[in-house]
Amino acid sequence: MALWLGFALLTAAAIFAVLWPLSRPGKVRSGSDAEVYRDQLDEIARDSAAGLIGPSEAEAARVEVSRRLIAAKDAEQIAAPVNPAHSLWRRRTLAIVALVFVPLMAGTVYLLHGSPQLPAEPLAARMEQAHKNGSVAAMVARVETHLDRNPNDVRGWEVLAPIYISLGRYDDAVRARRNALRYGGETADRQADLGEAMVAAENGIVTVDAKKAFERALTLDPDDAKSQFYIGLAAKQDGDSAKAAKLWQAMLDKAPAGTAWVPTVQQALAKLKGGSPTAQANPQPGAPPIAGNAAPSEQEMAAASQMAPAQRDEMIRSMVARLADRLKTDGADVDGWVRLVRAYVVLGERDKAAAAIVDARRALGSDPDKVRRIDDLAKGLGLNG
Amino acid sequence: MIPELGHYALVLALALALVQSVAPIVGVRTRDDALMRLGSSTALVQFGFVAFAFAALVTSYLTSDFSVANVYENSHSLMPTIYKFTSTWGNHEGSMLLWVLILSLFGALVAAFGINLPATLKANVLAVQAWIASAFYLFILFTSNPFLRLANPPFEGRALNPVLQDPGLAIHPPFLYLGYVGFSIAFSFAAAALIEGRIDAAWARFVRPWILVAWMALTLGIAMGSYWAYYELGWGGWWFWDPVENASLMPWLAGTALLHSAVVMEKRNALKIWTILLAVLTFSLSLIGTFLVRSGVLTSVHAFANDPTRGIFILVILVVFIGGALGLFAWRAPLLKQGGLFAPISREGALVLNNLFLTTACLTVLVGTLYPIALEALTGEKISVGAPFFNLTFGPVFIPLLLAMPFGPLLAWKRGDIYGVAQRLMAAGALAILAVAIVLVAQYGRATLAPFGIGLAVFVMGGAVSDMVERTGVFRLPGATARARARGLPRSVWGTAAAHFGIGLTLLGIVCVTHWSDEKIVELKPGESTIVRHYHLTFEGIVPRQGPNYRDQIAKFTVRSGGAVVGEMMPSKRTFVARDMTTTESALMTRGVSQLYISIGDARSDGSIAVRIYYKPLVLLIWLGAVVMAFGGGLSLSDRRLRVGAPKPAARAAMQPAE
Incomplete structure (x- = not known):
């Protein structure tokens, strides 16, 4: 309401700017050329008094300027008088223009690009609001702000890193892990966590850098389970399954009873021996998936396309489940929704796809553009969810 | 609410500018005072609206309102407040808003302070100014709208380009735009004079303060930009002949020429065609600069908007305004009568020489800037025209200009006495030769050109000092008389001397830095x-x-x-x-x-x-010289005769009966 009142006041000011001069009687105040020439005559007098120009030059200049002065005076005399009738007609036309054209034109142009329905959203107020509602993105932003100012807060980085991974911000996760390492000092755990984040950022591939981090962790603590597991995974990815099996078996042999990661390693080992494609598994329950991708990446898709159909289905299903989980907490990602719906259709689960479309519409409700994309998708796929 | 109000205010400014484009001209045609007066009130309120819109954008930046797309793209909640503020114009859309803010500011200034202008001239000037403003409002609203919103605002912005996170951004663009856009007033005056068909000495007097303001601001803006590049980019250079720097140098050269030719027109009613042309040209060069920077034709630190539609839009503005002005010119040229005559050796002659050299210099820069672009467009070949080209072409043009400069102010109008002037410059010349000799001996066999550069700088500065010594008679006359004469001299004379002295300072800095760094x-x-x-x-x-x-x-x-x-x-x-x-x-x-x-x-x-x-060594002189030049401009501006809108009611009343 206040906004429309503001628009009205501004419009009134604009109309006033046009009507006001029309309503005032009297002649417009005007300077004239003659004043300039009189000034110049004064200047010549001053210059010749100061001896800057000789008497004959001064005289010549005086004549020249005087001639211009007379011409200017003549020009002022012959200005035509105004016809009051015409004048009134013109002023009325202009008043109508002010009252009709100005608001109409302003309204039209404004509505082309304006968004009167959107309120201003200063960050401070939004932060407060978001904090109340417990939005993940807002909390992350708060922690980031805090850490930008206090990078020494190691715990902050360590809290943030897994959240980044669950949000799919792998590069940020690597950065967070690095910062934890830099400001908190080197420990086996931190090196291993860094390595894990790097693996996640590289779509599950244990890169040379990641391997270095794990090796460093093992020199600090030869019993670090996570590092041992990933070194094994690296060996497997290098095609050295025997070495991987040996490493993992050694882990299991040494593990005390009831160790949390034992099932994970057992599973990995079993798949390695059985030739199962999903060798990637969680080293610890509760830790982020090693493959890292909440959403299927292109590489994963490419890898999937070379597998046997049953294996591929299994891999896709696990990825789709991850994506669906993520979209439950962060529904604003329209691309994620589109991918999810497509994936369900590919898997032949059309009822799930239709349900996802309903969920997506609900989650994206505030943004008509995004909802339109979902609608288009539904139409294109023949889903009337 | 605030961003939307700002958006709406900008649209209203457009509506008012459209009214202002037509009504005052009709008023002049029909001698209707109310319609002529309309230009002033719409110009003032228009400025109010743009200022409101600008303030709205600034507020959005200061409160990190990321629902405004422009703020999201160019700000970050952690940036210090000063950079949040300057981010407002550290991007294409915001800087265009600053551009129209200054454009409307100049319109408002003419409306408020142009009371010494003839009513018809003022009405026409404001109408033409409104044409330019309308074009740029349309450009902003349809291609570069800073008030576009995001429905789901992110929680953090993408931050201002770190290179721009510097106090320099607070000073350089506003001054540069004051200069660029200030020349729009000269353009409007020229177009108004052509529409009215009255192009005379008085016109030159009326337009001169506006040219001076724009010129001062541009001088400071360029100097500030140069200093900023010097300390921020980390190369230790102060001028790179970057196309965008050239884009600001060209209007400066043309504007300097305009400043001088307007003097001739004012005093002698001569060089009328030329002055009008220069006024059109100077603003056109400003527009070309804008086009180059914002169309994506160039890649440089400044080129932040690479969008072809914007480029085409500005190109259309460019063509319409330059073409329109030249069309007007062709229509009215027959009206231009021959003005006062003068001998080649005279103040007028010296100023014509100045104009010749300055425009040639401007042309060299234009060629050096546009040639690579044209070549790439035509043949696809990429070449870069850099310092060697400009040193070879720009230098030889500027050296005779600087050599002749001390002579100009000492020559008399109409017919000058070159020998007399040479005699009066003896001291400066001797000082210069002494400087050359000293440096030559001290640096024997090392720098061959440097001693002459130093000599030239000393001559330029000495010339400016001799001029004042001569006029005040400080060494010839008793102290009290000299002081009285110094006070009696018009401020513009002091301004000329200061500005010329500033050139000498800059030159001294350039020579020293180039040769003895x-x-x-x-x-x-x-x-x-x-x-x-x-x-x-x-x-x-x-x-x-x-x-x-x-x-x-x-x-x-x-x-x-x-x-x-x-x-x-x-x-x-x-x-x-x-x-x-x-x-x-x-x-x-x-x-x-x-x-x-x-x-x-x-x-x-x-x-x-x-x-x-x-x-x-002496590097600060480069920019200090520019500051002195601008100070000289300020002195000139404060000259009683040029003061805008400072009528003395008592004196006017006293003069009335004499009419």
Whole structure:
């Protein structure tokens, strides 16, 4: 309401700017050329008094300027008088223009690009609001702000890193892990966590850098389970399954009873021996998936396309489940929704796809553009969810 | 609500500008006072609206309102408040808003302070100004709208380009735009004079203060930009012949020529065609600069908007306004009568010479800037026209101009006495020759051109001083008389001398920096030292420091001269988290008007860093000279005869009966 009142006041000011001069009687105040020439005559007098120009030059200049002065005076005399009738007609036309054209034109142009329905959203107020509602993105932003100012807060980085991974911000996760390492000092755990984040950022591939981090962790603590597991995974990815099996078996042999990661390693080992494609598994329950991708990446898709159909289905299903989980907490990602719906259709689960479309519409409700994309998708796929 | 109100205010400014484009002209045609007066009130309110819109955008930036797309793209909640503020114009859309803010400001200034203008001229000027304003409002609203919104605003912005996170952004663009856009008034005056068909000496007097204001602002804006590039980009250079720098230099050269030719037109009613043409040309060059920077034709630090539709839009504006003005010119040219006559050797002659050289210089820069672009467009071949081209072409044009400069103000109008003037410049000439001789002996066999450069600078400065000595008679007449004469001199005479002296200062700085700079590139480990000129620099080590939105790796240097510590210098590598970008922050130490300059490379693992150290003798004179030039402009502007809108009611009343 206040906004429309503001628009009205501004419009009134604009109309006033046009009507006001029309309503005032009297002649417009005007300077004239003659004043300039009189000034110049004064200047010549001053210059010749100061001896800057000789008497004959001064005289010549005086004549020249005087001639211009007379011409200017003549020009002022012959200005035509105004016809009051015409004048009134013109002023009325202009008043109508002010009252009709100005608001109409302003309204039209404004509505082309304006968004009167959107309120201003200063960050401070939004932060407060978001904090109340417990939005993940807002909390992350708060922690980031805090850490930008206090990078020494190691715990902050360590809290943030897994959240980044669950949000799919792998590069940020690597950065967070690095910062934890830099400001908190080197420990086996931190090196291993860094390595894990790097693996996640590289779509599950244990890169040379990641391997270095794990090796460093093992020199600090030869019993670090996570590092041992990933070194094994690296060996497997290098095609050295025997070495991987040996490493993992050694882990299991040494593990005390009831160790949390034992099932994970057992599973990995079993798949390695059985030739199962999903060798990637969680080293610890509760830790982020090693493959890292909440959403299927292109590489994963490419890898999937070379597998046997049953294996591929299994891999896709696990990825789709991850994506669906993520979209439950962060529904604003329209691309994620589109991918999810497509994936369900590919898997032949059309009822799930239709349900996802309903969920997506609900989650994206505030943004008509995004909802339109979902609608288009539904139409294109023949889903009337 | 605030961003939407700002958006709406901008639209209203457009509506008012459209009314203002037509009504005052109709008023002039029909001699209707009310319609002529309308131009003033719409110009003032229009400025109010644009100022409101600008304030709305600034507010959005200060409160980090990321629902405004422009704020999201160019701000970050952690940036210091000053940079949040300057981010407002540190991007294409916001800077266009600043552009129209200044455009409407000039319109409002004419409306408020142009009371000495004839009513018809004022009405026409305001109408033409409104044409320009309408074109740019349309451009902003349809291609570069800073008030577009995001329905789901993110929680953090993408931050301002770190290179722009500098106090320089607070000063350089506003001044530059005051200059660029200020010349729009000269254009409007020219177009108004052509529409009215009255092009005379009085017109030149009326337009001169506006040219002066624009010229001063442009001078300061260019100088500030040059200093900023010098300390921020870390190359130690102060002018790169970058196409965008050239784009600002061209209107300056044309504007300087305009400033001088307007004097001739005012005093002698001569050079009328030329002055009008220059007024059109100067603003056209400003527009070309805008086009080059914003169309994506160029890539440079300045080119932040690479969008072809914008480029085409500006090109259309460019063609319409330049074409329109030239069309008007062709229509009215027959009306232009021959003005006062003068001999070749005279003040007029000197000013014509000045104009010839300045426009030639401007043309060289134009060719050097456009040729590579045209070549690439036609043949696809990429060439770069750099310093060697400009040094070879620009230098030879400027040297005779500077040589002739001291003569100009001393020559009489109509017919001058060159021998008399030469006699009066004897002292300056002797001083210059002495300077050449001293430098030549001291630098024998090393720098061949430098002594002459120094000599020229001394001559230019000496000439300006001799002019004032001559006019005040300070050495010939008793003190009291000289003081009285000094007071009696018009301020514009003092202004001329100051501006010319400023050119000499700048030249002196340029020559010294070009020929006697020392540069040293070394790799230092903590504790090691190096020597540059007579300064002994010790690298103490690297310390980290946390800034508001960046982290610094500061390299500490202790500077000693003659064994005594004269200070610490702390160049750094600055990493900005939000953009993941690193900038080099060089360190400057000012000693007198010379500077020591350190810029560092990346640190090695063994703690050593690559360091570039420059010693720049008299480097500050380059910019100090520009400040003196602008100060001279200010003196001229404060001249009683040029003061705009300062009527003395008593004096007017006294004059009335005489009419």
